[in-house]
Every structure is written in structure tokens, then in C-alpha cells.
Amino acid sequence: MGKQGSPRSPRPDTSMKDYQTRSCSEGGFAGNDPSLGRRLSGGESALQNDIHAAKIGSCKGAYVGKRHTWFSKHVRSVATMLAFVGFLFMLDSLMVSVFDSMSLGKNISTLTKSNDENHKEEGKPPVQMYGRLLSLASGALAEKELEQQETRFWKQPYATKASVWKPCADKKVLEYPAGRLGKSNGYIVVSANGGLNQQRVAICNAVAVAALLNATLVLPTFLYSNVWKDPSQFGDIYQERHFLDMMKEEVDIVKELPSRFQSLDTEAIGSLITDSDLPKEATPHDYLEKVLPILIRNGFVHLLGFGNRLGFDPMPAQIQKLRCKCNFHALKFVPKIQKVGALLRQRIRKYEAEPTTLDKQLLGDYISSNIPSKKPSNATKPPVKYLALHLRFEIDMIAYSLCDFGGGTIEKQELQAYRESHFPLLIKRLRKSK
Known part of the structure; x- marks a missing residue:
């Protein structure tokens, strides 16, 4: 006989297991192995957990199934809604881009395109325009399109009042006998700096200062400029004799400083007055306070530079009239400059234009010789406008x-x-x- 439980041994009788099972169920766990009870209770607990998990799993499966059913029913509606919203966004962006491109200015794009095409034809790169100039041009074009208004550029707002004005220098300055108040206080030497316009202003201011200080004016000289490189002096530009004759009733003017002063060191004796000693647009009080004492003490002063060193306000009316007389009557260009000026005026303006008072003052007799004979009706036409x-x-x-x-x-x-x-x-x- 083989061993119990081996393959060759006969199957054991099951009555023993039934007996053991019955004794366990009838007699409980008394007198038996306690671990066997624990194993049985643990098995029951595991069985209950499996049953509970199966219930939960069945619930979850039912929930997932319902959700899947809802999505399958509404998936078309959701897709349709998303597609509609996307279409609205695309339509909005398209409309915005179209309106922006239309409102950016057709004129600017047209000008730029034509400019580029012209340069491409010539084989040259297009000109790069500055942004600010481009914006100003676009603004001007937009205003021109919106409002067609007549330009006011050439209109003179004070034309009516100016027509009744009379030149203040036409009257002789007899009310203020400048330069004739007894003995002269000394000599004023002026070395004018700058260009032609600055030199002309310096001459007029020198006449006014000489009258203010009761001094004798030496004919002004011009400093040599490395910028202009022009050695011209007073007599090369203006008519000296006319200047002296025109101003002789108001101010004493001589061509040279007396010899007794020429050998003196101007800076050493304190008679040199530069632009740093006087403020720009100085007042008559500045000259009476700073220049007059030196003039009386040394007999002469040298105003070096003298660029814009006399203001207009406050200024006595008689001194201002004297300055205007110097500028518009005493300073006459030499004949060769007048001749060239008359030719330029003839080419700029129409032949039948009537000469103005300023034309006659600046160009003298040459203005009439350059006006061809025209019909009397044309002679009354106003001067033609031009830009300088x-x-x-x-x-x-x-x-x-x-x-x-x-x-x-x-x-x-x-x-x-x-x-x-x-x-x-x-x-x-x-x-x-x-």
C-alpha cells in the first residue's frame, strides 16, 4: 500500500471530512485550533469585500455608460456650436482688417507705390521718407479731402491798417537834436561781426547809440569772417557819401578816429567793450551806466562785435526814428549791387508790376530802367507773390x-x-x- 495522498494511493474516504466538519459546526471552536477560526472569519470578510466591490463597479459602469450615452447624443450640437463661434471670430477679424486697411490712407499708399515704381524703373532704391513728414502729409491730404477751403497763406491780416501807416523815418528828427547837445562826449568805434544783415543792424544801432550818448561816430568797419571770407568794408557795399550826408543833421560821423587815439592801447586803458560786457538787446540805461563813463574818461570806446546789442523796448521814440532813418534812407547799396538787384527783381516779378517804396529805396534809379513799357492799365496791378x-x-x-x-x-x-x-x-x- 502506498502513502496516503500519493497518486498511487486510493482516494481517501470523505466521511472523515464530513465528520470533522460536522463536529466543528456542532461543537463550535471549543477544544479546537483557534487559528482555524480566524482563517474562517477572514475568509468571510474577504468575501463581503468582494461583493461590495462588485456592487460599486456595477454602479460606476452604469454611470460611465450614461455619460457616454449623453455625449453621443449631444456631440453634434457641441461641434456645431464650436464651429459657429470660430466662424464669428474669423469674420470679426476679417472685417477689422479690411476696415483698417481702408482707413490707413489711400493717398499714402498711392504715393509710396508710385515712388517705388518710379525708382524701380530707374534701377535705384526707393527714397526712405521720414515718419513725421509722412504723417504730416497724410494729415494735410485728409484735411484737403474733407474740407475744400481757400488757402489763407497769402492773405495779410493787417493789410488794411498797414496801408495807412507812414514810415517814421520820413520825418526829420528835429525834435531830438541828437549829436548837437554842445560838445561831443567822445568817439565811438564799431567793428561789426556777422553776415550782411547783422552788419546792417550793427550800423543802425551804432547811429542810435551815438545819438543817445551825444558822441561822434566813426564810420563802422566789418570784421573778417573765416566763414564768409569776404574782405568787403563799408565803402564796398554802401555809398559812403550818401550815408554821411543823410545823417549829418542828427549825428556827427567821421571816417577815421583821430590820430591821438590811434596809438593808444584800447584794451589797456579800458576802452574795449566786447559782446560779453553788454547783454543782448541792451537797454539805453545799460549804455548810460556802463559805456558813457568810459567814453567821458578816455575820450573814445571801441565796441567789438556789437551783435544785436541794442533792444527795441524800452526805447525813446526819437532814437527809434533815427534808427529807421539810417536803415531805410541812409544805407544805399553801391551802383553795381543796385543794378544786379534790379535785374533779379525783374526776373522774379512780372514786368507790369508796380515798384514798391522799398524797391525804390533799395535799388534807386535802376528800378525804373528795368521796367519795360506796358499799357497803363497793367501798371496798376499789384506785385506778384513770391517766396524768398x-x-x-x-x-x-x-x-x-x-x-x-x-x-x-x-x-x-x-x-x-x-x-x-x-x-x-x-x-x-x-x-x-x-
């Missing part, structure tokens, strides 16, 4: 003119700062006028 180009567009001229040249806030601030540092009297006049 200032080749030296510099900050001092721009600031003093008080004009707006389209540079915006930055330009206005820079010009205002320049006026405050270089033209303080101009700032005072502006503040008083407000």
Missing part, C-alpha cells in the same frame, strides 16, 4: 521770429529755452503783451 529762401536756417533766427515750424512740443521747448538764455528782453515783452 533763407539759406541759413539757424536757431537764433528761428527763435527770434516766434514762428512755429511744425516740430511739435520738443521744438517749442528748445526754442523757448534759447529765447530765455539769449533774448531776455524779448521774453519780457511777450509776458507784458499777454
Whole structure:
């Protein structure tokens, strides 16, 4: 006989297991192995957990199934809604881009396109336009399209009042016998700096200062400039004899400084007065306080540079009239300059234009010789308008003119700062006028 449980042994009788099972169920766990009870209770607990998990799994499966059923029913609606929203966004962006492109200015694109095409035809790269100029041009074109208004550029707002004005220098300055108040206080020598316009202003200011200080004026000289490289002096530009004869009733003028003063060291004796000693647009009080004592002590003063060293306000009326007389009557160009000026005027203006008073003052007899004979009806026509180009567009001229040249806030601030540092009297006049 083989061993129990081996393959060759006969199957054991199951009555023993039934007996053991019955004894366990009938007699409980008393007198038996306690671990066997624990194993049986653990098995029951595991069985209950499996049953609970099966219930939960069945619930989850039912929930997932319902959700899948809802999505399958509404998937078309959701897809349709998303497609509709996307279409709205695309339509909105398309409309915005179309309207923006239409409102950016057809004129700018047309000008740029034509410019590029012209340069492509010539085989040259297109010209790059500055952004600010481009924006100004577009603004001007837009205004022109919206409002067709007549230009007011050539209209003179004060034409009616100006027609009744009379030149102040036409009257002789007899009420103020400048230069005739007894003995002269001394000699004033002026060496003018700058270009032609600055030199002309310096001459007129020198006449006014000589009258103010009761002094004798030496015919002004011009400093040589490395910029202009022009050695011309007073007699090369203006008619000396006419100048002396015109001003002899108001101011004593001589051609040279007396010899007793020529050998003196001007700077050593304190008679040299430069632009740093006098402010720009100085007042008559400045000359009476600073220059007159030196003039009386040494007998002469030398005003070196003398660029814009006499203001307009406050200024006695008689002194201002004297300055106007010097500028519009005493200073006459030499004949060769008058001849060239008359030719230029003839080419700029129409032949039948009537000469103005200023034309006659500047060009003298040459103005009539350059006017061809025309019908009397044409002689009454007003002068033709034209533009003059200032080749030296510099900050001092721009600031003093008080004009707006389209540079915006930055330009206005820079010009205002320049006026405050270089033209303080101009700032005072502006503040008083407000």
C-alpha cells in the first residue's frame, strides 16, 4: 500500500471530512485550533469585500455608460456650436482688417507705390521718407479731402491798417537834436561781426547809440569772417557819401578816429567793450551806466562785435526814428549791387508790376530802367507773390521770429529755452503783451 495522498494511493474516504466538519459546526471552536477560526472569519470578510466591490463597479459602469450615452447624443450640437463661434471670430477679424486697411490712407499708399515704381524703373532704391513728414502729409491730404477751403497763406491780416501807416523815418528828427547837445562826449568805434544783415543792424544801432550818448561816430568797419571770407568794408557795399550826408543833421560821423587815439592801447586803458560786457538787446540805461563813463574818461570806446546789442523796448521814440532813418534812407547799396538787384527783381516779378517804396529805396534809379513799357492799365496791378529762401536756417533766427515750424512740443521747448538764455528782453515783452 502506498502513502496516503500519493497518486498511487486510493482516494481517501470523505466521511472523515464530513465528520470533522460536522463536529466543528456542532461543537463550535471549543477544544479546537483557534487559528482555524480566524482563517474562517477572514475568509468571510474577504468575501463581503468582494461583493461590495462588485456592487460599486456595477454602479460606476452604469454611470460611465450614461455619460457616454449623453455625449453621443449631444456631440453634434457641441461641434456645431464650436464651429459657429470660430466662424464669428474669423469674420470679426476679417472685417477689422479690411476696415483698417481702408482707413490707413489711400493717398499714402498711392504715393509710396508710385515712388517705388518710379525708382524701380530707374534701377535705384526707393527714397526712405521720414515718419513725421509722412504723417504730416497724410494729415494735410485728409484735411484737403474733407474740407475744400481757400488757402489763407497769402492773405495779410493787417493789410488794411498797414496801408495807412507812414514810415517814421520820413520825418526829420528835429525834435531830438541828437549829436548837437554842445560838445561831443567822445568817439565811438564799431567793428561789426556777422553776415550782411547783422552788419546792417550793427550800423543802425551804432547811429542810435551815438545819438543817445551825444558822441561822434566813426564810420563802422566789418570784421573778417573765416566763414564768409569776404574782405568787403563799408565803402564796398554802401555809398559812403550818401550815408554821411543823410545823417549829418542828427549825428556827427567821421571816417577815421583821430590820430591821438590811434596809438593808444584800447584794451589797456579800458576802452574795449566786447559782446560779453553788454547783454543782448541792451537797454539805453545799460549804455548810460556802463559805456558813457568810459567814453567821458578816455575820450573814445571801441565796441567789438556789437551783435544785436541794442533792444527795441524800452526805447525813446526819437532814437527809434533815427534808427529807421539810417536803415531805410541812409544805407544805399553801391551802383553795381543796385543794378544786379534790379535785374533779379525783374526776373522774379512780372514786368507790369508796380515798384514798391522799398524797391525804390533799395535799388534807386535802376528800378525804373528795368521796367519795360506796358499799357497803363497793367501798371496798376499789384506785385506778384513770391517766396524768398533763407539759406541759413539757424536757431537764433528761428527763435527770434516766434514762428512755429511744425516740430511739435520738443521744438517749442528748445526754442523757448534759447529765447530765455539769449533774448531776455524779448521774453519780457511777450509776458507784458499777454
